[in-house]
Amino acid sequence: MRFEKQVTVKAPRQVVWDLLWDIAKLASCVPGCQSAEMVDPYARYRATVQEKVGPFRLTVPLDIDIVEHNAPRRLIARASGRDRLLQSHVKVELALTLLEVDPQITALQVETDVAVLGKLGTLGHSVIIRKGGDIVDQFAAALQAELRKERG
Amino acid sequence: MLRPFALEEPTSVREASALLAHYGEAARLYAGGTELLLAMKEGLLRYDYLINIKTIAGLAGIARDADVLRIGAATTHRTLERSPEVHTHFPALTHLEAHVANVRVRGTGTIGGNLCFAEPHADPGTLLQVYDARVRLEHQESARTISLEAFFVGPFEVALGEDEILTEIQVPLLPAHAAAAYRKFGFLERPSVGVAVAVTARPDGVRDVRVAVGCVGPTPRRVREAEAMLSGKEVEAVRACLPAAGELAGRAADAVSDLHGSAEYKEYLVGVLLRRAFEDAYRQDMAGEHSDG
Numbered sequence: 001m002r003f004e005k006q007v008t009v010k011a012p013r014q015v016v017w018d019l020l021w022d023i024a025k026l027a028s029c030v031p032g033c034q035s036a037e038m039v040d041p042y043a044r045y046r047a048t049v050q051e052k053v054g055p056f057r058l059t060v061p062l063d064i065d066i067v068e069h070n071a072p073r074r075l076i077a078r079a080s081g082r083d084r085l086l087q088s089h090v091k092v093e094l095a096l097t098l099l100e101v102d103p104q105i106t107a108l109q110v111e112t113d114v115a116v117l118g119k120l121g122t123l124g125h126s127v128i129i130r131k132g133g134d135i136v137d138q139f140a141a142a143l144q145a146e147l148r149k150e151r152g
Numbered sequence: 153m154l155r156p157f158a159l160e161e162p163t164s165v166r167e168a169s170a171l172l173a174h175y176g177e178a179a180r181l182y183a184g185g186t187e188l189l190l191a192m193k194e195g196l197l198r199y200d201y202l203i204n205i206k207t208i209a210g211l212a213g214i215a216r217d218a219d220v221l222r223i224g225a226a227t228t229h230r231t232l233e234r235s236p237e238v239h240t241h242f243p244a245l246t247h248l249e250a251h252v253a254n255v256r257v258r259g260t261g262t263i264g265g266n267l268c269f270a271e272p273h274a275d276p277g278t279l280l281q282v283y284d285a286r287v288r289l290e291h292q293e294s295a296r297t298i299s300l301e302a303f304f305v306g307p308f309e310v311a312l313g314e315d316e317i318l319t320e321i322q323v324p325l326l327p328a329h330a331a332a333a334y335r336k337f338g339f340l341e342r343p344s345v346g347v348a349v350a351v352t353a354r355p356d357g358v359r360d361v362r363v364a365v366g367c368v369g370p371t372p373r374r375v376r377e378a379e380a381m382l383s384g385k386e387v388e389a390v391r392a393c394l395p396a397a398g399e400l401a402g403r404a405a406d407a408v409s410d411l412h413g414s415a416e417y418k419e420y421l422v423g424v425l426l427r428r429a430f431e432d433a434y435r436q437d438m439a440g441e442h443s444d445g
Binding site (some may be wrong): 053054055056085086087 | 180191195196197198270308309
């Protein structure tokens with residue numbers, strides 16, 4: 001299931017780009033991200049995310065591989081993991097493109113392809129996609145708040 | 153496999169609400185269990201306590217109170233299907249209930265459970281919205297009544313507070329010279345698309361049309377833009393507008409591609425089912441088969 005979304009943040013492109021590589025700060029901006037660590041800089045990371053859809057709670061430890069990074073413009077990553085309790089696999093392909101709207105405004109274009117296999121998949125992809133859109137919005141708002149904090 | 157849980161059997165709504173407040177996320181209300189127990193068996197949900205609300209007197213049953221049909225939340229689909237009161241005033245609901253899921257679900261599943269679980273691929277929430285149904289939510293200290301439309305918040309999410317319980321569904325009778333119809337399509341057990349229409353018509357024209365679309369997007373919803381396009385016209389003019397209204401309803405339904413089909417396919421089906429549901433309701437109107445009038 002693919003979806004695309006574009007959000008804008010009020011900060012120069014380079015500042016947004018740098019924040020994307022600050023793992024602790026980035027993790028704090030990703031809704032449901034409980035932990036994140038760097039395995040190999042600019043190449044491999046690990047994170048655990050938890051998401052709730054109504055009464056269903058999904059906890060997925062993700063292995064994240066950076067496929068491509070082209071500063072300060074484009075980042076492509078692949079992540080996959082498995083929720084042990086729900087016996088569901090999650091695979092995510094993520095492409096982030098940073099566009100300079102003006103020197104102080106950056107548009108963040110998010111393109112993702114999410115696959116959920118296993119029991120959770122039967123709940124319907126519509127739920128996951130809808131949630132994905134909300135997550136991107138919340139991520140952008142948190143990113144904006146973090147940038148504001150950083151820039152005083 | 154179903155993990156062990158403790159079963160609470162309160163005898164009043166107040167007691168059930170207090171148990172919910174006490175146990176928090178470790179507990180869930182249990183009525184028919186046709187959705188909940190399956191999810192628990194699959195390990196998708198885990199609760200230490202289930203609160204059986206079937207033991208609460210007065211929570212199941214159907215009664216007509218002036219212009220409103222009051223349906224207890226623990227009323228089963230089968231009871232609704234066989235209710236003469238429902239059949240007389242809401243024949244479309246009788247028809248819908250006779251075709252919900254399968255015979256096992258209809259025998260034990262409840263209308264309240266169906267609405268509260270808010271599985272997007274379900275039937276009753278769509279049709280009940282064209283009747284302008286309302287839901288009564290109670291907790292220990294007080295009660296409130298909200299529209300069913302406002303009750304659906306998202307997939308598997310409803311506007312129930314932590315210790316609130318859906319106790320009653322209130323369904324107003326349709327106005328005079330009105331009839332409703334529900335059409336669905338699906339190739340799996342759950343419907344892929346459901347469209348409900350209520351039409352108020354006289355021989356000189358169609359006064360009012362209500363449209364609701366379900367299963368396609370995250371929640372069932374009324375499509376007032378399509379209603380405005382179809383209301384207050386001669387029937388041939390309404391028919392001429394149906395393709396455009398169907399397109400509009402399809403888009404408004406917020407369709408998403410999933411195992412039931414692509415978004416485009418579902419949008420197309422909304423148009424087809426809207427036309428069929430309209431013709432069915434209009435035919436009932438002209439034949440004098442409308443609710444009580």
